[in-house]
Amino acid sequence: MVSTSHLLILSAVLFSLGIAGVVIRRNAIVVMMCIELMLNAVNVSFVAFARQMGGVDGHLIVFFVMAVAAAEAGVGLALVIALFRHKATVNLDEVNLMKG
């Protein structure tokens, strides 16, 4: 039996890797992949606590998180395609239209 704390540590490591990726990467598609990584880290926590409590409510929330992630990926990749069509780049440093 794996204890809950091991799963929480795995979740924390994956979430921090996702944050680091969002901060240091400049490719828009890779940044979105790092966001997916963070969402999955949170799912690990939900499943761990659901197992510890003995209910399946956490599994349902994971189900909803996955649906939101699918919606986010669809709209985000559409934005990347629109961006590439207008500026011919996916580098986030070159997208500074609204930079003050």
Add this chain to the structure above:
Amino acid sequence: MFEQILFYFFAIVAVISAVNVVAGKNPIACAISLIVTLGALAGVFVLQDAHFVATIQVLVYAGAIMVLFVFVIMLLNLGPEDLDKEGRFTRLKGVGVLFAMAGAALLIWNFADYSAAMARIGPGYGGLEQISGKLFTEYIIPFEAISVLLMAAVVGAVVIAKREL
């Protein structure tokens, strides 16, 4: 004991390929690494008796969402000159990574001695019958809200990616 070994195997695979997602040069390599991470996490979910979640993870995440990512990467067809624009490792990025690592250390320090009694689970825990029984009674309003959200996302994606608005 066997369960522990499997958990450590899946956890190490997930973390190593997650590092590859963050550090990889080629977007396709990042996408493949992310698929490996998602598969390893599906294994972790199975070890936690979350069989339905593990199935959905493989079908929806590793299957559908990652295919969309790979499809878009192939569609954009970035050349080497686009991929080399990743930029230097500036001081600001270093600060960001430092903050992420400090957050990770804080979380790990707090979680390391977390312990609580495991609830006893009956047969069929995490299976389709239990999940759907709750999904269509107690969680029916969030479920309907999710369907509206997906509809809005489909319409939004079509409008945004259209050639002329």
